[in-house]
Each structure stands twice: as structure tokens, then as C-alpha cells.
Amino acid sequence: MSPETAKSLETKHKLLEGALRTLTEQGIAKTSARTVAAAAGVNQALVFYHFGSVDELLAAACRYGAEKAVARFRPRLAEVGSLSELLTVGREIHEQERSGGHVALLGQLLAGAQTHEALGPATAAGLDLWIAEIERVLVRVLAATPLGEFTDPAGLARAVAASFVGIELYEGVDAAGAQAALGALEQLGALVAALEELGPVAQRAVRHRLRRTGRR
Amino acid sequence: MSPETAKSLETKHKLLEGALRTLTEQGIAKTSARTVAAAAGVNQALVFYHFGSVDELLAAACRYGAEKAVARFRPRLAEVGSLSELLTVGREIHEQERSGGHVALLGQLLAGAQTHEALGPATAAGLDLWIAEIERVLVRVLAATPLGEFTDPAGLARAVAASFVGIELYEGVDAAGAQAALGALEQLGALVAALEELGPVAQRAVRHRLRRTGRR
DNA sequence: GTCTATACATGGATAGAC
DNA sequence: GTCTATCCATGTATAGAC
Numbered sequence: 276m277s278p279e280t281a282k283s284l285e286t287k288h289k290l291l292e293g294a295l296r297t298l299t300e301q302g303i304a305k306t307s308a309r310t311v312a313a314a315a316g317v318n319q320a321l322v323f324y325h326f327g328s329v330d331e332l333l334a335a336a337c338r339y340g341a342e343k344a345v346a347r348f349r350p351r352l353a354e355v356g357s358l359s360e361l362l363t364v365g366r367e368i369h370e371q372e373r374s375g376g377h378v379a380l381l382g383q384l385l386a387g388a389q390t391h392e393a394l395g396p397a398t399a400a401g402l403d404l405w406i407a408e409i410e411r412v413l414v415r416v417l418a419a420t421p422l423g424e425f426t427d428p429a430g431l432a433r434a435v436a437a438s439f440v441g442i443e444l445y446e447g448v449d450a451a452g453a454q455a456a457l458g459a460l461e462q463l464g465a466l467v468a469a470l471e472e473l474g475p476v477a478q479r480a481v482r483h484r485l486r487r488t489g490r491r
Numbered sequence: 492m493s494p495e496t497a498k499s500l501e502t503k504h505k506l507l508e509g510a511l512r513t514l515t516e517q518g519i520a521k522t523s524a525r526t527v528a529a530a531a532g533v534n535q536a537l538v539f540y541h542f543g544s545v546d547e548l549l550a551a552a553c554r555y556g557a558e559k560a561v562a563r564f565r566p567r568l569a570e571v572g573s574l575s576e577l578l579t580v581g582r583e584i585h586e587q588e589r590s591g592g593h594v595a596l597l598g599q600l601l602a603g604a605q606t607h608e609a610l611g612p613a614t615a616a617g618l619d620l621w622i623a624e625i626e627r628v629l630v631r632v633l634a635a636t637p638l639g640e641f642t643d644p645a646g647l648a649r650a651v652a653a654s655f656v657g658i659e660l661y662e663g664v665d666a667a668g669a670q671a672a673l674g675a676l677e678q679l680g681a682l683v684a685a686l687e688e689l690g691p692v693a694q695r696a697v698r699h700r701l702r703r704t705g706r707r
Numbered sequence: 708g709t710c711t712a713t714a715c716a717t718g719g720a721t722a723g724a725c
Numbered sequence: 726g727t728c729t730a731t732c733c734a735t736g737t738a739t740a741g742a743c
Binding site for chain 2: 300301303306379385387391394396398399422425427429431436439448455456460463467
């Protein structure tokens with residue numbers, strides 16, 4: 276779309292950062308070539324020169340931003356060894372995201388992607404970075420437990436990621452409600468964690484129940 | 492904002508329906524006085540005459556649409572008697588929502604509300620309709636079980652509602668992923684449901700665990 | 708009271724100057 | 726390679742016709 280000179284890369288970088296800032300601060304509805312260029316401090320026409328269209332810039336920004344955000348938490352996630360620890364890290368991520376807003380950004384892009392065809396694959400890819408990370412942790416954490424047999428880490432990771440996006444969006448309109456929601460999820464996690472630590476007799480009873488009802 | 496003659500009410504109604512259709516089919520980014528008026532089949536200026544501004548129309552549409560959607564599922568939710576039944580109804584709602592899209596609409600509004608001040612309260616109110624309904628079911632279902640002591644129905648209802656919105660948005664970019672996510676949540680529900688049905692000895696063990704770890 | 712016509716702002720995109 | 730000038734579509738809002 277454009278050459279790879281140092282100057283060109285710098286402008287592209289400015290535009291990517293500008294797109295991220297605009298999306299998080301103004302939302303998808305107010306994000307345009309003009310607003311992004313203003314945030315980036317470059318001329319509006321450069322959006323089209325370097326990325327072809329606004330949608331393609333946003334798609335690139337999504338990949339770029341998600342990679343940056345996931346990278347920041349990757350080491351933290353790598354050392355998670357239990358389900359309840361994962362929940363604690365989830366809360367930590369939430370706290371940091373409240374200022375950074377990279378997850379809410381995915382929410383904005385998900386909203387935009389419902390109609391802007393070009394955004395769909397990019398947004399899915401951005402989410403997949405989070406999903407892959409979460410799934411890796413879940414596989415590690417769950418495989419060792421007696422629950423491994425009944426859980427689908429791939430699906431669970433997707434549920435966690437999507438739910439997280441929903442809660443981050445929700446936080447924007449009801450901060451107290453979002454806090455309550457996170458607290459309740461932690462309780463739920465504690466419940467499953469408690470199950471992990473049951474004695475063999477109780478576990479067999481649970482497994483028996485699950486085999487009967489948990490078909491799918 | 493305008494009187495309540497039959498004619499006026501009819502136009503308002505058309506605009507509300509038009510706003511809902513535009514939001515679900517085009518997303519918040521493409522929703523404007525023009526697109527809504529086109530969907531409603533009325534002149535664009537009537538948005539401002541009847542509602543004052545686009546944001547106020549969207550806020551009204553949110554209340555109107557959420558009430559309509561919740562009303563449709565209220566009787567179905569009223570007869571839910573167990574956790575696993577609730578999960579089944581959740582999947583049913585999802586199936587119907589895939590065509591109607593009223594939950595994804597809340598996602599669009601949540602995305603828009605991050606910047607359009609006026610949308611925040613209305614969106615929160617719309618979500619609260621769902622939350623109240625879910626909470627009522629949770630209170631009923633959980634109170635009877637030994638888990639009642641450790642759960643926060645209010646927070647859990649908010650988590651469920653926000654997660655559902657996130658998953659509906661996610662479905663737009665990865666239908667298979669969303670299916671997997673819902674499946675995993677059903678497994679999780681089955682797990683908790685299985686816990687409900689344990690014998691007294693195992694339940695005591697779980698409760699003991701929870702008292703130690705489930706502090707918050 | 709209800710709606711049409713119209714003014715004015717913003718956004719997407721490109722041609723051509725530097 | 727970058728930016729200015731500019732075109733045209735779309736968006737918000739209001740003045741005034743019916």
C-alpha cells in the first residue's frame with residue numbers, strides 16, 4: 276500500500292496510535308479519517324495513502340493494539356497456576372484496562388464490525404490473541420484437575436473473552452454494576468475451585484452427576 | 492417534546508421502530524437521523540421535531556426495544572425452576588436473538604454510550620430490564636439450594652447480562668466461536684447444577700471450602 | 708401541529724502541487 | 726513521499742410552508 280521507508284513507517288505508526296486513541300476516547304461512532312489524523316497529528320489524506328481506507332486502518336490498528344495489550348499481560352498470565360489465581364489476574368487486567376481501555380476498544384470494534392465487513396476478520400483476530408492466551412492458561416489449569424474431562428477449554432476461553440468485553444462495555448454505563456458482576460464471577464470461580472479440592476468420594480459423585488446431565 | 496395526537500404518536504412509533512431496525516442492521520456507526528428516517532419511511536427532520544436530537548431518539552428506542560424484548564421472554568423465564576433450565580432458556584433466547592438482534596442492539600448502544608453522554612443512562616436502564624428479570628430467576632433458583640449462602644444474585648445477574656451482550660457481539664464476527672462459548676457456559680452451569688444435587692456430606696465439604704476461600 | 712425545504716458542518720476520497 | 730485543495734456524499738439542525 277505504501278513503501279517502507281523510515282518516514283513512512285513513522286507516519287503509519289502515528290496513525291495507528293491515533294486510531295487507537297480515537298477509538299477508545301471517542302468510540303467507533305466518532306472515529307473518522309479526520310478525527311484519527313487529528314489525534315495522530317498528520318494530514319487526513321495520509322490515512323488513504325498509507326492504509327487505503329479508514330476501515331483498513333482500523334483493522335490494522337486492531338491487530339496492532341490487541342498485540343500490544345496482550346503482550347503486556349502475557350508474562351503475568353504465564354505464571355498463573357490455578358483457577359482462583361486466574362480470576363485474580365482477571366481483576367487486575369480489568370483495573371489496568373479501566374485506564375487503558377484496550378478491551379473496551381475491542382467492544383467498539385465488535386460493534387462496528389457488525390456492519391463494516393472489513394472490520395470483522397480483524398476484530399476476530401484481535402480477540403483471538405486474548406483467547407489463545409486464556410485458552411493456554413485454562414488447558415494448563417484444568418488438565419490437572421478432575422474437571423478436565425468435562426470442560427472445553429477452547430469454548431470456555433471464548434466465553435471468558437467475550438464476557439470480559441461485555442463487562443468492560445457495561446462498566447462504561449454502570450461502574451458499580453460492573454464491579455458487582457466481577458465480584459459475582461469471582462465467587463463462581465471460587466466455587467469451581469472448591470470443587471477441585473474436594474475429596475475423592477465427593478468428586479466421584481460430581482462426576483457421576485456430570486456424566487448424566489452434562490451431555491453435549 | 493411534541494403533543495400526543497394520534498398522528499404524532501404514529502410518527503413517533505415509526506421512528507422508534509426505524510431506530511431499532513437501523514441500530515440492529517447497520518450498527519451505531521451508521522445510525523443517523525437520515526438512515527433512521529429512511530428506515531421509518533418519514534422525513535429526516537421529524538427526528539428533531541419529535542425527539543429533539545438523534546441521541547434522545549436512540550435513548551427512547553433503547554427503552555422501547557428493551558421493554559419489548561424482555562416482555563417476550565418474561566413468561567418463559569417465569570417458569571424456570573432450576574439452574575440448568577435457566578441455561579436452556581438462555582440458549583433459546585440466543586437463538587431467537589440471532590434473528591431479532593435485540594441484545595446485540597444493547598451492545599451497539601453500550602459502544603455508543605462510551606462517548607454519547609445521553610445514551611449512558613438509557614442503555615443502563617435497558618440493560619436493567621434484563622438484569623431485573625434474570626436476578627428474579629436467580630434468587631428463586633438459588634435460594635432453595637445450598638449455594639444460596641455464597642452467591643450474590645444481583646452481581647451474578649449483571650455478569651450474566653453483560654456476558655450475554657458480549658457473546659452476542661462476538662457472534663457477529665465469529666459465529667462458531669460464539670457457539671463454542673455458549674456450549675462451554677452450559678457445561679459450567681451443569682457443573683454447578685451437579686453440585687446442587689450432591690449428597691449432604693459432599694455439600695458440607697464444598698461449603699467448608701467456600702467459607703475458607705470465598706471471602707470477599 | 709406537522710412536515711418540507713434548505714442551510715450549514717463533517718466525513719470519505721482523490722487529483723495534483725510541492 | 727507528503728500534503729494541500731477540492732469534490733461529493735452524508736449528517737445535524739432550523740426556518741418557514743402547509
